[in-house]
Amino acid sequence: MSLVKVAPRSTAFSFKTDAIAADKSISHRCAMFSMLANGESVVENFLRAEDTMNSLRIVEKLGATVVDDGKTIRISSKGIQESEDILDCGNSGTGMRLFCGLLASAEGHFILTGDEYLKRRPMKRVTSPLRSIGAKLDGRNEGDLAPLSIRGASLKAFDYESKIASAQVKSAMILAALRADGTCTYKEPELSRDHTERMLKGMGADISVDGLTTTIKPMTALLSPLKIRVPADPSSAFFFAVAAAITPGSEVVLEGVTFNPTRIEAFKALERMGAEISYDLKEDVYEPIGNITIKQAPLKAIRVDDNISWLIDELPVLSIAMACAEGRSVIANAEELRVKESDRISTVVDNLKACGIEVEEFEDGYAVTGGTLTSAKVDSFGDHRIAMSFIIAGLRCGMEVSDIDCINTSFPNFFTLLSQITDVEL
Ligand code: S3P
Numbered sequence: 001m002s003l004v005k006v007a008p009r010s011t012a013f014s015f016k017t018d019a020i021a022a023d024k025s026i027s028h029r030c031a032m033f034s035m036l037a038n039g040e041s042v043v044e045n046f047l048r049a050e051d052t053m054n055s056l057r058i059v060e061k062l063g064a065t066v067v068d069d070g071k072t073i074r075i076s077s078k079g080i081q082e083s084e085d086i087l088d089c090g091n092s093g094t095g096m097r098l099f100c101g102l103l104a105s106a107e108g109h110f111i112l113t114g115d116e117y118l119k120r121r122p123m124k125r126v127t128s129p130l131r132s133i134g135a136k137l138d139g140r141n142e143g144d145l146a147p148l149s150i151r152g153a154s155l156k157a158f159d160y161e162s163k164i165a166s167a168q169v170k171s172a173m174i175l176a177a178l179r180a181d182g183t184c185t186y187k188e189p190e191l192s193r194d195h196t197e198r199m200l201k202g203m204g205a206d207i208s209v210d211g212l213t214t215t216i217k218p219m220t221a222l223l224s225p226l227k228i229r230v231p232a233d234p235s236s237a238f239f240f241a242v243a244a245a246i247t248p249g250s251e252v253v254l255e256g257v258t259f260n261p262t263r264i265e266a267f268k269a270l271e272r273m274g275a276e277i278s279y280d281l282k283e284d285v286y287e288p289i290g291n292i293t294i295k296q297a298p299l300k301a302i303r304v305d306d307n308i309s310w311l312i313d314e315l316p317v318l319s320i321a322m323a324c325a326e327g328r329s330v331i332a333n334a335e336e337l338r339v340k341e342s343d344r345i346s347t348v349v350d351n352l353k354a355c356g357i358e359v360e361e362f363e364d365g366y367a368v369t370g371g372t373l374t375s376a377k378v379d380s381f382g383d384h385r386i387a388m389s390f391i392i393a394g395l396r397c398g399m400e401v402s403d404i405d406c407i408n409t410s411f412p413n414f415f416t417l418l419s420q421i422t423d424v425e426l
Helices: 024-036 050-061 093-103 124-132 167-177 195-202 234-245 265-273 312-323 335-339 344-354 384-397 405-409 414-418
Strands: 003-006 014-017 041-044 065-068 072-076 109-113 136-139 145-151 159-161 184-187 207-210 213-216 227-229 251-258 276-285 287-295 328-331 358-362 365-369 377-379 399-402
Touching (some): 014 234, 050 093, 050 405, 093 109, 195 207, 265 287, 312 384, 335 344, 344 377, 384 414
Antiparallel strands (some): 065 072, 207 213, 251 287, 358 365
C-alpha cells in the first residue's frame, strides 16, 4: 500500500493551473448518456481517472464503440446491448447508481459489481424507487448491496418524492423516466447537482424543472449526440483553494472550472471564512465555466448546515480550513457523509484528532475548533478525498498519508500539481 510524505510550506506561493482534473460527475454522464444518442458523441477533456474510465469500459461492454485518440473521446451507440461480462464500477457509487437507472429498462440481464468499498455502500436508495415502478433489480440484503442484478423490464410512469437530496438517485430516476410509459415527476427535498437535467435537455430530452420538481416526458426518439468539453471539477479544484487559503500570503488561480451553483458552494463557504475569492466567467456550454482566484486571508469559524448536497464532497478538505481558522466551526445536517467512499464523519474526526485538533463528533456532522495542526501519520481509509484532504493539511505541518492509490479514482495528476507548491516524497 503506497504512502506519501508531504513537506510543510511556510513561504507564500502563487500558483495558476489549467490542469485540474476534469469533472467526474459530468464525465460519467458523458459516457452513459451517449448510449441514448442517435449518432457520435464527441467529448473533449473526459476525466481519465479510474472511476470514469470504468464507466467508459462498461458503456463499451454494452455495445458502444469508443474511439479514443488520447485527446478526444468519440462514443457511438447502437442501443444498449446485453453484455456477457460482469460490469465493474470499481469504487464509483455514481457509476453504479446511474447505471441502475439506465439499465432498468434495457433488454437483457446485467450484473453490476464494484470494489470492496462500493460493495458495502447502500444501493436501496436507487433499487427501491426503481423497483416501485416495475424494475427487476436485486442484490444482497434485499437489493441494498452489490453485486446487483438487473433484468430490463417495462417501467411505469411515476410521481416520486425523494427524502434525500441526492443527484445520483435523481439521475437514476430521470434515466428510468426517459423510457417509462408516461410523463413522470421527481421531487427532491433540496436541489442537488443538476448536470443530468442540463445535459439531457441539451441533447433534446423533454425535461422541465420547476423549483424542486423535475418533470420528464419519455423519449419518443433517440437524443442528439453530446458535443462537450468537460470543465474542471470544482471538488478537485477545491483542494488547491484550501492549500492557498491556509498558507500565508498565497494565491491560486484555478482555470476552466464549472460555476454551476450546485457545485461551488464550498468556495462560498471558504469566502464566508474570510478567504478572498473572485470568479471570472469565460463561457457557458451546458454549464457556466470560468476561472476562480483564491487569496489567503485570516480565516474565522463558520457554521455549515444548509444546501449540504452542494458541498458534500468538499467537506473533508473544508474541515482542514476550519482546523486553521479562529474559533469553533460546525458542520450539521450532513449525515450523508457517513455513506460516502468512507464514513467521512468518523474518518475526518479520527484524522483531525491525530493531528492534534479538537473535534466533537455528532450523528450528522462534527465541530472543529481551530488550533495548531501537528504532523501525524494518517490513513486514507481507501477514500480519495480523505487522502487528498490530509495531504493538503500537510502543507501546514508536514504529513504522512498511507493508502493513497485511491487518489487515482478522481485526480490522477494531483501529485504533479501539488509538487509545484511543496515537496512530495512518494
Ligand atoms: C454525484 C452526486 C453526489 C456526490 C458524488 C457525485 C453525482 O452523491 O457526492 O460524488 O455525480 O451525481 P449523492 O447523489 O449521493 O449526494
